[in-house]
Amino acid sequence: MRLVSFASPAGRRPAAVVGTPGDERLLDLADAIGVDDVESLLADDQALAAARSSVAAADVSRLPRLAEATLLAPVVPGKIVCLGYNYRGHVPDGVDPRASDPEFPDVFVKTPNTLGGPSDAVAVPHAAEDVDYEGEIAIVIGRRAKEVPVESALDHVAGYTILNDVSDRAWQRRQSQWALGKCFDGFAPLGPWVVTADEIADPHDLLVEVERDGVVTVSQSTATTIFSVPFIVSYLSQTMTLQPGDVISTGTPQKLPHALAAHRPLAPGDSVTVRVGGIGELTTRFVAPTQGVPA
């Protein structure tokens, strides 16, 4: 299933995307099976089974069109945890690709004010100096995970979505810790949906691509990641209890050489699309700063 959250006059509601490519519709899961939100659905195997039955039985032609809905971030995560470096770069023939792998993931946190939905633009902040994108596949937690072994870690993964780890490089590098460069308002566009884990045959065999203003700037398979999804979930769960709806973004591949050479900060008017095979694509527009609210 592809699960979304959409805006309604009554607030955020969960839905499944049904129908055919080009004519996708929304099955409201609050109406259909009485769940409150996607986070609680993801933690509940019985509710997921009921949702699948409702999807199978839906009279699609009577449902509202996806294209007319305002999508929100598919989940509201209690935590957004990110890996800083998880892809191998180009490795010359004859060199062990694992030779310079780090022993442990480098992990940081994005605060809740960073969360954005697939319909939201990112306001380039007044204080921004060098805004950049990072297109990433993100793990969405289903069942609570505390100190889980690698062998059963996938039991706690409900699905996958896309996160653009928007970062101001200048603020990120002002000090040793990257937090301020990562935590501007709206710097974590997420979505457009959670694809449930049963639909992803192998999360380590997906192509991650980024397109900026019509040019492909990143194109690399998750086969080149250093840390696997089960390892990441198990490792993090040794420290923090992972809760339903928590998001773990798995790091960005390097930019292609022409994109590295042509880097310029994102500015109002720019647009970035992150595309992940088997999941979909997330397009984010960048717009002028919003004003601070006076005291």
Added chain:
Amino acid sequence: MRLVSFASPAGRRPAAVVGTPGDERLLDLADAIGVDDVESLLADDQALAAARSSVAAADVSRLPRLAEATLLAPVVPGKIVCLGYNYRGHVPDGVDPRASDPEFPDVFVKTPNTLGGPSDAVAVPHAAEDVDYEGEIAIVIGRRAKEVPVESALDHVAGYTILNDVSDRAWQRRQSQWALGKCFDGFAPLGPWVVTADEIADPHDLLVEVERDGVVTVSQSTATTIFSVPFIVSYLSQTMTLQPGDVISTGTPQKLPHALAAHRPLAPGDSVTVRVGGIGELTTRFVAPTQGVPA
């Protein structure tokens, strides 16, 4: 006022501490003025005025005793943001104490699973290798702050409390980012109360002390901090919108030389008290690990 949250059969409730030293009582502010929690109270000047009136008019002898209540973290912050280095060490005579000050604060984030209350023990995790304490004064945000100037930043500070930035040094140093060493469950004991800003004449003239197992290991005034409270609030608000109840922990002073020399990791059975002049003290016990919850 000193504002607390306490556990009741109906859930978390806000209260003011009233009475005299040794006979302190709780005035339930949900009953008295109809506020839901300390976070919303802190953002509302009218409610704060009503709370002060209720405190002044309270029939103290009829109120329940503070000592019999179970205190929770005084606020549930949407964000816990921390400074990594904010105190000057010992400076020899004739040396400019500001000579080696960093230009910008080094900032990191503690995730929501770290929050603990003054009655909570910290379970030393199974994976822990080198658990340490950091006793800090923490700013509590009142009115929402987005891109506020230094000159009016204090208008957004509702009060102050104490945070013990519990950290596993081994995990903190595994990679460049400290997050995993900082984000174990329960690693942010907070409290016991928020002292409203009107009662703190100068937050840059408070003694911060830590006592471990009866020995004073830290004793330094906030006069030796590098970044002031208004600067910190203004600076952070250029990146992230600060919301009512958000907590900014202002960094730890260095340990005293004898404590540095005698460092050993915190273990079950240990106890740490953080004491801040004008605020109070927060004592945290360290206990054996809890078991992971099976899938």
